[in-house]
Amino acid sequence: MSARPLVLVVSPGDETYRGYCLEQVAAAYDVALLTGIEPTWEKPFIVDHAVVDLSDPAALLAGGRALAERHDLVGVVTWDEWHLVSAARLARALGLSSNSVEVMRACRNKATARTLFARHGVPSAASMRARTLLGAGLATMTLGYPAVLKPAAFAGSIGVIRVDRPEELPAAFAFASAGASRSREDTGVLVEEYLDGPEVSVECITYRGATTAVAVTRKHLGPAPYFDETGHTIDATDPRLAQVAPVAAAAVKALGITDGVQHVELRLVDGRPRLIEVNARIGGDTIGHLVRLATGIDLPKAAADLACGRIPDLTPTRNGAAGIRMLYPAASGTLTERHINQPFAAHTSWLRQVQWIREIGEQLHLPPDGDLFTARAGFYIVTGRNTAEVTERLDTTADEITVATKAHR
Numbered sequence: 001m002s003a004r005p006l007v008l009v010v011s012p013g014d015e016t017y018r019g020y021c022l023e024q025v026a027a028a029y030d031v032a033l034l035t036g037i038e039p040t041w042e043k044p045f046i047v048d049h050a051v052v053d054l055s056d057p058a059a060l061l062a063g064g065r066a067l068a069e070r071h072d073l074v075g076v077v078t079w080d081e082w083h084l085v086s087a088a089r090l091a092r093a094l095g096l097s098s099n100s101v102e103v104m105r106a107c108r109n110k111a112t113a114r115t116l117f118a119r120h121g122v123p124s125a126a127s128m129r130a131r132t133l134l135g136a137g138l139a140t141m142t143l144g145y146p147a148v149l150k151p152a153a154f155a156g157s158i159g160v161i162r163v164d165r166p167e168e169l170p171a172a173f174a175f176a177s178a179g180a181s182r183s184r185e186d187t188g189v190l191v192e193e194y195l196d197g198p199e200v201s202v203e204c205i206t207y208r209g210a211t212t213a214v215a216v217t218r219k220h221l222g223p224a225p226y227f228d229e230t231g232h233t234i235d236a237t238d239p240r241l242a243q244v245a246p247v248a249a250a251a252v253k254a255l256g257i258t259d260g261v262q263h264v265e266l267r268l269v270d271g272r273p274r275l276i277e278v279n280a281r282i283g284g285d286t287i288g289h290l291v292r293l294a295t296g297i298d299l300p301k302a303a304a305d306l307a308c309g310r311i312p313d314l315t316p317t318r319n320g321a322a323g324i325r326m327l328y329p330a331a332s333g334t335l336t337e338r339h340i341n342q343p344f345a346a347h348t349s350w351l352r353q354v355q356w357i358r359e360i361g362e363q364l365h366l367p368p369d370g371d372l373f374t375a376r377a378g379f380y381i382v383t384g385r386n387t388a389e390v391t392e393r394l395d396t397t398a399d400e401i402t403v404a405t406k407a408h409r
Contacts, residue, residue, distance in 0.1 A: 006030040006047070006071050007304050008064060010087040011054055011080035015041040016357055020289045021079050021282060022046075024300040029308075032067045034060065034090075047071075057086055064090040075307030079261075079282040079300070084108060097309040099280070103256040107280040110190055111152050113255060117275055120254035123247060124275040126193040136173045139191035140166070146196075148227075149173060151180035152188040158371045162194060162225035172225070175368055195267040195274050200240060201232075201283055202248035203291055204262040205302050205312055211252045211262070212314055213245035214299075215291045217283065218387070219265075222328070226367040228375070231394065232287055233323035234294045235387040236316060240268075247273040255280075261303045263287065286324055286381065293322035293352065293383050320383060322352075323390040325398065327378040332366045333405035335359070338377055341400040350393055353381040354401075364405055377403045 007029045012022045019041065025031060026045035033042055033049040042049075048070060052063035060083070067073065076091035076098065078084060084104045091098030106112045110127070117124040126143055129152065130136035140147050140163070149172050150160040159179015163172045176189045203215040216238050220231040248264040255278055263283035265276040281303075282288040288299040296317030305312040329335070340354050356378040358364060365374040380397055384390040 004028070004030045005074045005308060006032060007075045007077055007308060008032045008034060008067055008073050008090075009046075010034045010060070010064070010076060010078040010090065011036065011083045012039075012042050013080055016355060017284060017286055018079060020286065021300040021303075024292075024298055025077070025304045028301050029304055032071055032073065034063050034067065054083060054086070057089065060086045061090055061093060064094065068094050075304060075309070077304050077307035079288075079303065081108075081279065081281060081284075084280055091307070097259065097307060099257055099260060103258075104280060106255050107257070107278055109152060110150065110277055111188065113277060114190075114192075116254045116256075117251060120250065122250045122254050122275055123273065124251075125195050128191050130173070130189050130191050133170060133173045136169060136189065136191050137166070140169065143191060143193050146194040148192045148194050149176035150190050150192065151176060151182075152190050157227040157229060158182070158373075160227045161368075162227070164225070168225075171368075179371075195269050195276070197267045197269040197271075197274075199265065199267050199276070200244060201287070202241075202244050202262075202264040202266070203234075203283060203287065203299065204248055204252060204264055205299070205306070205314060206252055206257055206259055206262060207306060207311060209253070209258050211249035213241060213248055214297050214314060214316075215295055216241040216244055217287055217290070220325075222367075228367060228372050229285060229326070230328065231323065231325040232285060232290060233321065233387055233390050233394075234287070234290045235321040235390070236295045236319045238387065244268075244273045247275065251275050251278050259306045261288075261299050261306070285326075285379075290322040290324060290381070292318075293381075294318060294320050321386050321390045322381065322383045323387075323394050324379055324381045325394045326372075326376050327380070327401065327403050328366065328375050329364050329377060329403050329405040331405060331407055332364060332369060332375075333407040335362050335364055335377060335403075336406045337402055337404035339402055340380075340397075344397075344400045348397075350383050351380065351397055352383055353379075355379050 050063040078087040128139040302312035
């Protein structure tokens, strides 16, 4: 029997974007896994598992209870956006540390979150719910143009679109509604004030109600009117961290979160932070991995620590920078070419990873017909001393990579 504490991980996610999370938790804890499919890549990192229908709350709860009968679980953790509510419900049912189910529901629903931000004086975007195109038109009469339409409860910038003029509204409402229809929680659409300014996220860790901002992520977006994220950079000494940390902490508090890791998105409008949303989990697109490369702080381990009622170690051990850039084709079509200059890749120590996620012959669909899941061919990660050096290295690497598609006829 292992002497290490055992934590239950709900839904490990895919290896490409979340593999590092499971690996880092398994370095400190024994792991039991609650998953929707039989484990493959996860096997070296787990001691037991149960396969259940993760979309069925009763099945998830039963699977968790079965694992709890076989093991002395000390915590339940997830970094999967879709299972935040279910993981909280399971932890509470097992008598383990967790935020309440109601708090997790508020984090998942952008309309509820906006109401709480307003109630607690957290600067946020003005927002109105619209169930019909007519309702969206009435909302824009109040909020003005440009406006943003988005699903009330989804993720990954899916269904999010900017509208600059009234004649664009019908197509934009249809686009947002299509994204919202994929949600299992709330199929509504929000019309929101457009926040004009650079977008960042704040990577936070909250322990017993006290929030510490450990990094700020500068985000890079694709062409308007969509909000697809094309890259991220993190610098351990970024001066923006001190500027945005108080608002991020206030947003976490407004939602009632007491413990956990948060990925707080906001924009700087005329230099002042305005909230977009709080995600009550580690950021996607390997942001947690970038945090570790730049600062040495281990977000997955911190998430497990917090789930087990332990004080996380927030001591920085690195003082650098890291960045990721997504690889998209110039146009939708069949992927015909994807490669990197091999001598460059082999002799460039700061190029930490090149990851292809689509194969030759597969279809890549850019918005409006597709989204970040259907458009990306891959990504790469670099490190450096600061943001400027990382940006230069991201650009240098881009010149060594080819992604080509053949347009559909």
